[in-house]
Amino acid sequence: MNALAATNRNFRQAARILGLDSKIENSLLIPFREIKVECTIPKDDGTLVSYIGFRVQHDNARGPMKGGIRFHPEVDPDEVNALAQLMTWKTAVADLPYGGAKGGIGCKPKDLTTSELERLTRVFTQKIHDLIGDNTDIPAPDMGTNAQTMAWILDEYSKFHGYSPAVVTGKPVDLGGSLGREAATGRGVVYATEALLAEHGKSIEGLTFAIQGFGNVGSWAARLIHERGGKVVAVNDITGAIQNPKGIDIPALLRHKDATGRLDGFGGAETMAPDELLTIRCDVLIPCALGGVLNRENAGDVKAQYIIEAANHPTDPEADDILSKKGVIILPDIYANAGGVTNIQGFMWDEEKVNQELSRYMTRAFREIKNMSRTHNCNLRMGAFTLGVNRVARATFLRGWEA
Numbered sequence: 299m300n301a302l303a304a305t306n307r308n309f310r311q312a313a314r315i316l317g318l319d320s321k322i323e324n325s326l327l328i329p330f331r332e333i334k335v336e337c338t339i340p341k342d343d344g345t346l347v348s349y350i351g352f353r354v355q356h357d358n359a360r361g362p363m364k365g366g367i368r369f370h371p372e373v374d375p376d377e378v379n380a381l382a383q384l385m386t387w388k389t390a391v392a393d394l395p396y397g398g399a400k401g402g403i404g405c406k407p408k409d410l411t412t413s414e415l416e417r418l419t420r421v422f423t424q425k426i427h428d429l430i431g432d433n434t435d436i437p438a439p440d441m442g443t444n445a446q447t448m449a450w451i452l453d454e455y456s457k458f459h460g461y462s463p464a465v466v467t468g469k470p471v472d473l474g475g476s477l478g479r480e481a482a483t484g485r486g487v488v489y490a491t492e493a494l495l496a497e498h499g500k501s502i503e504g505l506t507f508a509i510q511g512f513g514n515v516g517s518w519a520a521r522l523i524h525e526r527g528g529k530v531v532a533v534n535d536i537t538g539a540i541q542n543p544k545g546i547d548i549p550a551l552l553r554h555k556d557a558t559g560r561l562d563g564f565g566g567a568e569t570m571a572p573d574e575l576l577t578i579r580c581d582v583l584i585p586c587a588l589g590g591v592l593n594r595e596n597a598g599d600v601k602a603q604y605i606i607e608a609a610n611h612p613t614d615p616e617a618d619d620i621l622s623k624k625g626v627i628i629l630p631d632i633y634a635n636a637g638g639v640t641n642i643q644g645f646m647w648d649e650e651k652v653n654q655e656l657s658r659y660m661t662r663a664f665r666e667i668k669n670m671s672r673t674h675n676c677n678l679r680m681g682a683f684t685l686g687v688n689r690v691a692r693a694t695f696l697r698g699w700e701a
């Protein structure tokens with residue numbers, strides 16, 4: 299099932315549980331605005347190349363729309379729509395005064411030089427600058443983008459609107475970025491994992507973890523799990539997969555990846571087939587890469603007892619059903635990976651304070667999701683969806699919904 303169909307299905311199920319009127323249900327589903335732009339840039343050799351950029355602004359009932367910008371070859375309108383909608387429920391689950399949006403460019407960032415990436419980011423910003431802003435829609439990093447990308451957006455946007463650092467989050471600290479943003483999504487994943495495990499009388503220490511994706515989110519999650527005494531037994535990225543049942547030395551692996559740009563060739567682990575990672579024997583599986591990776595083909599073979607959705611929509615609804623029948627507990631994306639968007643601050647807090655606040659938000663949201671799932675007798679995904687959808691629906695009514 300494609301990402302949008304899957305996200306719509308989850309939303310509609312939550313709307314039914316909440317007893318929402320079909321008119322408001324449809325209104326909440328339809329995006330506020332969809333933007334599709336052509337971005338043509340000269341490559342370093344002078345040849346012209348065109349890309350398609352998207353920004354979907356899903357809902358602003360609770361505040362300015364907010365969400366990352368993804369650079370990846372698989373970016374397409376349905377996926378961006380799904381990711382924008384997930385942002386609406388995510389900011390509501392975390393109880394942040396924001397709505398939801400997402401953007402992306404269908405490109406392979408590793409095939410572009412830094413100057414080509416800069417030109418592409420600037421052209422994209424030129425095409426959408428009138429439609430983003432700190433009171434309307436605030437981009438942030440996602441797959442394939444980072445603090446540097448945000449700095450280029452900030453700079454290009456400021457040429458049109460005057461210096462505007464608040465147009466993006468996830469920018470470098472030297473440009474007013476929040477301390478701890480780079481680690482925040484991975485850190486939030488770890489706080490969420492701790493909240494879930496505590497509920498089951500467990501802790502990270504001594505448990506085994508498999509992590510798919512070793513970029514921003516995956517590498518930070520791995521580092522923090524390792525620091526807490528968890529055993530990361532397998533990791534992969536696009537360059538390959540490695541395993542060590544005794545636990546991988548994550549700081550050494552980070553040094554290896556920094557030096558070589560690859561996971562393979564690391565002395566402290568064996569290589570394995572990348573697909574095996576999702577079904578390897580472990581206590582906790584953490585997908586930190588693409589969507590739809592858990593599907594009806596592999597869900598039956600998953601051996602983990604817990605799945606923490608650090609990636610957005612990694613679990614197809616068919617896999618959801620199979621995993622739930624097997625008793626696997628899934629911490630849903632709209633809660634588990636909310637640490638990035640929650641890392642927002644109006645003051646120049648130090649990193650300890652930023653992390654304390656993140657922990658407080660993640661713990662509170664977990665409690666509220668549990669309460670919703672108890673009230674409605676549903677799993678954690680539906681607990682999170684009903685929590686988020688209910689908050690957005692209430693804001694919509696208060697602002698003047700007329701059926």
Ligand SMILES: NC(=O)C1=CN([C@@H]2O[C@H](COP(=O)(O)OP(=O)(O)OC[C@H]3O[C@@H](n4cnc5c(N)ncnc54)[C@H](OP(=O)(O)O)[C@@H]3O)[C@@H](O)[C@H]2O)C=CC1
Nearest residue numbers: 441442483511512513514515535536586587609610635638
């Ligand atoms: N960044 C953020 O703050 C947030 C991110 N997320 C979600 O987390 C996920 C990861 O994002 P992020 O870490 O920022 O992205 P990055 O681009 O930093 O890293 C993505 C990682 O996934 C790997 N990868 C890509 N394709 C595959 C594949 N087919 N199999 C295995 N690994 C693969 C990449 O490999 P390689 O390094 O070799 O390219 C890389 O290690 C996404 O779903 C994103 O939407 C959610 C909330 C916030």
Ligand SMILES: O=C(O)CCC(=O)C(=O)O
Nearest residue numbers: 364365366438440638639
């Ligand atoms: O920080 C943000 O605004 C959003 C990050 C993001 O794209 C996500 O949570 O999926």
